[in-house]
Amino acid sequence: MKITIAGAGAMGMRFGLMLHRSGEEVTFIDGYKANVLALEEKGLQANYNGEEVIDQIKAYDMTAIPTDLTIDLLILFTKSTQLEDMLQAVSGNISKNTKLLCLLNGIGHEKVIEKYLSLEQVFIGTTMWTAGMEGPGRVKLFGKGSVHLGAVDKSQEAVGKEIAAVLTKAGLNAHYASHIKEMIYRKASLNGCMNSLCTILEANMAEVGACPSTENMIHSIVDEFLAVAAKEDVHLEKEEILANIHSCYDPQTNGKHYPSMYQDLIKNHRLTEIDYLNGAISEKGKAYGIPTPYCDLITNLIHAKEKLLEAK
Ligand code: NAD
Ligand code: AOT
Numbered sequence: 001m002k003i004t005i006a007g008a009g010a011m012g013m014r015f016g017l018m019l020h021r022s023g024e025e026v027t028f029i030d031g032y033k034a035n036v037l038a039l040e041e042k043g044l045q046a047n048y049n050g051e052e053v054i055d056q057i058k059a060y061d062m063t064a065i066p067t068d069l070t071i072d073l074l075i076l077f078t079k080s081t082q083l084e085d086m087l088q089a090v091s092g093n094i095s096k097n098t099k100l101l102c103l104l105n106g107i108g109h110e111k112v113i114e115k116y117l118s119l120e121q122v123f124i125g126t127t128m129w130t131a132g133m134e135g136p137g138r139v140k141l142f143g144k145g146s147v148h149l150g151a152v153d154k155s156q157e158a159v160g161k162e163i164a165a166v167l168t169k170a171g172l173n174a175h176y177a178s179h180i181k182e183m184i185y186r187k188a189s190l191n192g193c194m195n196s197l198c199t200i201l202e203a204n205m206a207e208v209g210a211c212p213s214t215e216n217m218i219h220s221i222v223d224e225f226l227a228v229a230a231k232e233d234v235h236l237e238k239e240e241i242l243a244n245i246h247s248c249y250d251p252q253t254n255g256k257h258y259p260s261m262y263q264d265l266i267k268n269h270r271l272t273e274i275d276y277l278n279g280a281i282s283e284k285g286k287a288y289g290i291p292t293p294y295c296d297l298i299t300n301l302i303h304a305k306e307k308l309l310e311a312k
Helices: 010-021 033-042 080-093 109-113 154-169 180-201 205-209 214-231 238-249 260-268 278-288 293-308
Strands: 002-006 025-030 044-048 051-055 058-061 073-076 099-102 122-127 132-135 138-141 147-151 174-176
Touching: 002 010, 002 080, 010 025, 010 044, 010 051, 010 132, 010 138, 010 154, 010 260, 025 033, 025 080, 033 044, 033 058, 073 080, 080 109, 099 109, 099 154, 109 122, 122 154, 122 180, 147 154, 147 180, 154 174, 180 205, 180 214, 180 238, 180 260, 180 278, 180 293, 205 238, 214 238, 214 278, 214 293, 260 293, 278 293
Parallel strands: 002 025, 002 073, 025 058, 044 138, 073 099, 099 122, 147 174
Antiparallel strands: 044 051, 122 147, 132 138
């Protein structure tokens, strides 16, 4: 299958490496010039579960995509803030046969995607895999994960299951999920707690979990996510959401992971995805008349930290 990964950062490189190793034809498209250059010149360098590996995978700058690049499956792994520019860049290579898979964290990406292709072609979901970019063309991969994806148009379930099978063959442990809105809110509430608290506290997930005073904040943040979700007829069990969050604390699995928001702001002084996580809940809360004081405060704190660190 001709798979293009749009956004060759931490997660794009994880999925690209694993799919390439399972025999798929993988191409990267990226907007970070030094990254494209490193991928071209040195290959994709990874510390992959403790082993140093290098794979040669074709990479193009998003301003120089060959017009004849055929895309069977387009996997999006930009940051939420970069999604629209990437879709615009790749739109000339999207045909009626292209399927698109969006696994970005955050809420509301389908509203951007539907401007570029028919929703029959769109599959959306979440992933519990993690990754850390260590520099251009270089990524650190450890831990285990999964993918849950579903068809936006329910008539496309069989195609969605085929995509899940391709990912599973690559070891990505993918499952077809019919309730994708539930999956998206479930993951967003995890990120709304872990990404923002790890960034504010400058700690990894295990360290945040080890602070007893974070527990009541996590309860309150989850309450706000679930109240907003319920207004959209998405009903989630608080205990299950909390158990999913608590499962992140284990240092033997993903506990030592610094969430992508930490990697953006603290490590690299880049702007964050806060407006697609806690910020989205604040905005929806205002529209629905639901108070969201924790998400409001967290969003303001992250924006203040972006300003102080001169994030770009
Ligand atoms: P990333 O920041 O590593 O990469 C996204 C894009 O930013 C890529 O195009 C990359 O080349 C570019 N980029 C990275 N560093 C840059 C720099 N210093 N200057 C300029 N451009 C740079 O993003 P990611 O962590 O792979 O996340 C992609 C999506 O997946 C996000 O929605 C994220 O929330 C989600 N996600 C991430 C993880 C994770 O563990 N990293 C896990 C699950 C979901
Ligand atoms: C994560 N991390 O989603 C993944 O870094 O943005 C991120 C992210 C799976 C489980 C816990 C955290």
